[in-house]
Amino acid sequence: xxxxxxxxxxxxxxxxxxxxxxxxxxxPILAALEERQKQIEEGLAAADKGQESLxxxxxxxxxxxxxxxxxxxxxxDQAHSRANEIVADGKADGVKERERQLSAAKAExxxxxNRAREELRGQVSAIAIASAEKILNREIDGKxxxxxxxxxxxxx
Numbered sequence: 815x816x817x818x819x820x821x822x823x824x825x826x827x828x829x830x831x832x833x834x835x836x837x838x839x840x841x842p843i844l845a846a847l848e849e850r851q852k853q854i855e856e857g858l859a860a861a862d863k864g865q866e867s868l869x870x871x872x873x874x875x876x877x878x879x880x881x882x883x884x885x886x887x888x889x890x891d892q893a894h895s896r897a898n899e900i901v902a903d904g905k906a907d908g909v910k911e912r913e914r915q916l917s918a919a920k921a922e923x924x925x926x927x928n929r930a931r932e933e934l935r936g937q938v939s940a941i942a943i944a945s946a947e948k949i950l951n952r953e954i955d956g957k958x959x960x961x962x963x964x965x966x967x968x969x970x
Contacts, residue, residue, distance in 0.1 A: 948962055 945962055945965075
């Protein structure tokens, strides 16, 4: 193969074409590629940050749920203890009320018994006085005296 003018012309045309491409076409293509590469890197970095945020959020959510469970357990324990206190107070109040009613009933029974004794004493004294009058009005006689005392015993 000979080197001729066509080969030199084609070589010059190729060099000019390469130079033209490198000066005018290649820089915008490289800039677009670099910009796209930067966008991809930023997107990957944002995805990594999002993943880290998701992990942190999940950890915080677990902590919040655990704390809520602790609070719920605490509230339930307080409610149970308060219910037990209320029941104990109710029992104590019931015992106090029962004791009060028992003492009131005993006092009332005591009063009724005293009233019955006083009434019985009054009746016994009336009977004794009536018996003494009858004995004094009659002649003193052993048989009559025994008869009056028997009647008195029957009346009692």
